[in-house]
Amino acid sequence: MDLVLVRHAIAAERGTVANDAERPLTPEGAERMREAARGLARLVTPQVIVSSPWLRAVQTAEILREQFGLGKVRISETLAGDDYQAVVEMAAETDASPVALVGHEPWMGELLAYLLTGDPAGMAVTFKKGGAALVRAAGEPRAGNCWLEWFIPPGALRRMAGS
Structure with a gap:
């Protein structure tokens, strides 16, 4: 199974809206993401998109959905939490690849x-805004087995x- 993270x-700066979960993408952020999505399309074609419920993530997911011509974005609270195993299980339940x-x-x-x-602190990784990674697993993904x-x-x- 393939996962595209x-x-x-x-997004708008922190403190510009009362609830951090409601911070939207900036116009520049949305345009840059459209360009990045076109580049991403040269590498992979997701079959399903699952997003955190926070507005900036949903807006990013919608840009990806449009680029790939997919159906509705799925929203999952697990992508706004800290239960990594729940995310892995949710992704596997989609019966799609890549997700x-x-x-x-x-x-x-x-x-x-x-x-x-197998450990969320096992290595230091920082995604830039709009960055992506492709993770592969033989079969269903498991912690430390990708x-x-x-x-x-x-x-x-x-x-x-x-290009």
Whole structure:
């Protein structure tokens, strides 16, 4: 099974809205994500997109959905929490591959570490806003039983879109 981990795009600054979960993407962030999504499309085609319920992640997931011509984005509270195993189980239950998971830092970096090492603190990883990684597993993903195929910052994805 393949998992595409994506950090949300550039969002409004903290403190600009009362509830952090309601911070939207900036117009620049949305445009940059559209470009990054075109670059991502050169590498992988997700079959399902699952997003954190937070607005900036949902908006990022919608940009991906449009790029890939997929149906409705699935929303999962697990992508806004800290239960890494619940995310792995939720992704496996989609019966699709690849599954794109859209979320936040530092959580996405910790999820990547969990998948690769079995420990969310097992390695230091930071996703830039709009960055993505492809994680592979033979069969269903399990903690420490996956491997990293690629990890690409958003600027490289945008440059790939222009190639």
